[in-house]
Amino acid sequence: MLPDPNDAAHHHLVCPVCGRRQADDGLTLACPEPHAPGLWQSAYREAELAPDADRDGVYRYHRWLPVRRHLAGTGRTAVHRSERLAAALGLAELWIAFNGYWPERGGDLETGSFKELEAATVLGRLPEGAGxxxxxxxxxxxxxxxxxxxxxxxxxxxxxxxxxxxxxxxxxxxxxxxxxxxxxxxxxxxxxxxxxxxxxxxGFVHEGGTRNVGRRDGLGTVLLAAVEATGALPAYYVQAIGSGAGAIAAHEAALRLRRRPEDPLPRLVLAQNASYAPVHRAWRTGERPWQCGADQQQRLAAEAAFAPELTNRRPPYDVRGGLCEALTRSGGQVWTADAAEARAAMADFEDLEGIDIEPPAGVALAALRRAVRAGRIDTGAPVLLNVTGGGRARLAREHVLVPRxxxxxxxxxxxxxxxxxxxxxxxxxxxxxxxxxxxxxxxxx
CATH class of the missing domain: 3.30.160 (Double Stranded RNA Binding Domain)
Structure with missing residues (x-):
């Protein structure tokens, strides 16, 4: 691990509930004040996006990451404008944020998933000897x-x-x-x-999931990479979700990136498995499945899901700074896709773009197709599709992967x-x- 010359002093933590502001010790996950829960927000000294060309991978954006050290050899998101897939969907401007293994496109995430972005940032935030x-x-x-x-x-x-x-x-x-x-x-x-x-x-320390600002800000670099490549915020941001940490992260990054408070935010277009979609249900009906107490029923539905990574039964939906707030502020949408639609989307992506993608990305692409066909997407506006994982089939061909x-x-x-x-x-x-x-x-x- 290489020390960051900016160290942790380049940012503070801010509570969205009470406004408390404090230094980041790399471990805290929640405001200590007695009030309703909220997700810590990172407040950075640097006001503008300033990528550092001398840093590797995700740490290119270290000025907007809550890290105190850098891990050598990390990757980042590869962004390109789609032509064939865009035409198939009927979109004038489709950008792909590819998170995975695709050397020709600059895809160097060797776990095949954008979760590598969050891991690199969480570990960069973690103090030495924490446990x-x-x-x-x-x-x-x-x-x-x-x-x-x-x-x-x-x-x-x-x-x-x-x-x-x-x-x-x-x-x-x-x-x-x-x-x-x-x-x-x-x-x-x-x-x-x-x-x-x-x-x-x-002797143990909790990584914290969505509550960890390192996790969310690491995932937020997907949008930073896209804006660096395109020069502007997209009109729509499309992603499949389980907990929704990546969607919250993209929304938080957009709030930092937009130049004026009156400028529009990217509309979140989120996707879940058709067989198990608690966020979709909450957003469309107002019912919270995680509050109904039918745990066994929910467990069975989650087990039937095509993409099991998207089956968080207790998403951070109503917490301050959580999913409901991000969807509301962005004018977002939540869609579902079934297994057949997701498989077809995965096959189409490989055929039209030239690389395999993971089931969650297939769900996202299938949901985007449904949203376009329903007339819920302005087909002339810029759309960013977060392919949260891909290239694993190729990775397995070119490298030794060890079953754990x-x-x-x-x-x-x-x-x-x-x-x-x-x-x-x-x-x-x-x-x-x-x-x-x-x-x-x-x-x-």
Whole structure:
């Protein structure tokens, strides 16, 4: 890790509820004042977007990132204007923000997902010696943190539903300081609950999900990269969501980027699985599925989803600075797409653009197609499609990807057993990050 000469003094944290302003210690996730919850906002000393051509990857935007150090070898978003896909959709100006592996286009995210952007920023924000980081994930975030923590010797415990294990493959092989806990019979919400319980134990520190300004500002660099490439904010920002951290991040970045308060913000066009779409339901009907108490019904619906990464059962919707606020302020929309539509969209993207994309990106593209056909998109306006993951098929052909096995498999009931949680914490409290760095090899070597 390389120190940032600006260090943490180049930004402060601001509470959107009470206005409290404080220095960032790299760990805090919530305002300490007694009021309704809100998401910390980053306030940066630099008023204008000022990319640094001398910095690698995502740290090109370090002046608008809450980081105190940089990790060598990180990637960033590749942006290009589409011609063939744009024509197929009937759009005059479609820009692709590609997050994944696509060397010819500058796609250098070797986990195949924009979650690598958040991992690089969260780890850059984390102070040295903070303790063992706890991260929860339904798949892509787990891959990103396992990869980057493995390369940069950051002790971490990654908690995932057992069903996510087949998708966990990284270039970095297993190392002593990265441990994976799989929860049997669980979905993402169950993994989050166990992660919360584990992070509360001595010696551990909570990554925090959407509450972490590092995660959101790292994901916000997708929009920064797009504006750097195009010279202006798009009229529409399209993305598939689970928790919605990326959509909130794009909205926050747009607020920093727009020159005048009266200038329009990009309209969020968000997408979810048709089989499980809690944000879509909340936005369209006002009902909050996460408040209805039908956990088993929701769990079964989430298990049937085409893109399991999009199945957060408790999204940060009503919190100040959360999804509802971002959708309202931007005049946004929420759509769904079923498995057949998403698969067709994935095939179309590969045929027309020339690279494979992941299921969540397929859901986003399918939803965009539905929105255009419904007349909800101005086809003459600039549209930015966030392809949140892609190039993994090619990555697997060109590099050795190591399947990651669980270091512990635990039942879903463990979250309600304080003794079992303490025993689990004792196994992983002091992870050894002093071993030699792993060697990365291309395929066939």
């Amino acid at each position: 063992t980081l706890v991260v929860t994930s339904a798949g892509n975030t787990a891959i990103a943190f396992a990869e980057l923590c493995g390369r940069h010797r950051v002790p971490v415990v990654v908690v995932v539903p057992a069903s996510a294990l087949p998708r966990l493959r990284t270039r970095t092989p297993a190392v002593p300081w990265v441990r994976i806990v799989a929860v049997e019979g669980a979905d993402y919400a169950d993994a989050i609950a166990l992660g919360d319980a584990l992070a509360a134990q001595p 096995r669980a270091d512990a498999v635990v039942p879903r009931s463990i979250v309600h057993d304080p003794v079992a949680v303490r025993d689990l914490a004792a196994r992983f409290r002091d992870l050894d990050a002093r071993s030699p760095a792993p060697e990365l090899r291309p395929a066939g070597v």
